[in-house]
Amino acid sequence: MTTTLTKPPAQKAGPTRRPKSARAGGQLHAGPVAYIVLALFTLVSLFPLVWTAIAASRDNQRLAQTPPPFWFGSNLFDNLELAWTDANLGEAFLNTTFVAGVSAATIVFLSTVAGFAFAKLRFKGRNALMLIVIGTMMVPPQLSVIPLYMMVAELNWSDQLQAVILPSIVSAFGVFFMRQYLLQALPDEVIEAARVDGASSWRVVWHVVFPAARPAMAVLGMLTFVQTWNDFLWPFLVLSQTGNPTVQVAVAGLGRGYTPDQSLIMAGALLGTLPLLLVFAVFGKQIVGGIMQGAVKG
Secondary structure, X not given: OOOOOOOOOOOOOOOOOOOHHHOOOOOOOOOHHHHHHHHHXXXXXXXXXXHHHHHHOOXXXXXXXXXXOOOOOOOHHHHXXXXXXXXXXXXXXXXXXXXXXXXXXHHHHHHHHHHHHHHHOOOXXXXXXXXXXXXXXXXXHHHHHHHHHHHHXXXXXXXXXXXXXXXXXXXXXXXXXXXXXHHHHOOHHHHHHHHHOOOOHHHXXXXXXXXXXXXXXXXXXXXXXXXXXXXOHHHHHHOOOOOOOOHHHHHHOOOOXXXXXXXXXHHHHHHHHHHHHHHHXXXXXXXXXXXXXXXXXX
16 A cells, blocks of 8 residues: 655745835834933033033132032023123124135035036046145145245235135035035936036036035035134134134133133133034034935935
């Protein structure tokens, strides 16, 4: 008697259900460890700002004691008012806003045009010129202080805002940044289509390059504005506290004397930081959204 073995019918494999977080378009949820790490990094990042506010709310005698204070005092608004009037921060804010705004606008415009030329145009010596631009980023900025100061003295620009604006209207980093962005975000077909329609080079820049580079331009403008606002060395050399000071130069004149008033210095530093915090609070979401939009287009 023979026994016939029969194979069970093969079952059709159904679609494998992936977890919701792994599906296309699904959101990834972080675990508790990730939240703890992010909270620690946030606390460490905010500590200098919080300590500046605490020190600005105390007096100089309390700051000299051990242990130092770790909570706010009652002198914050008095110290802020004294720092505002003593350092003439009203004029300093206007000067710094003008210098940072002009520098950011010119760097964004020139860097976008130059980045487009290096990324999409074909001309002799393009790669060599790009290497020279990148090479200038390796030179320490302190080496250019003496030649720049001699030039400013020759032009009689001492204690004038153009002495601060002129050296900051171009940026090698800005050119490199915009070139790398436009290489991916601006297809050659779009430029060729504009050429076929009879657009000139400047019309291509205005109607094709600038709209495509808008997210990167916003990021570069923000970085340039913050860097110019916080610049200290060069404005301190060519400007004075009594002439046309920027915020950093004005704050440097606070607390002078045999015993510097640390609380007054911290109050001036806090006032100089508040505009940047306001800018980030108002435009931070738009800038991050622009970065993500540029990444998706690229």
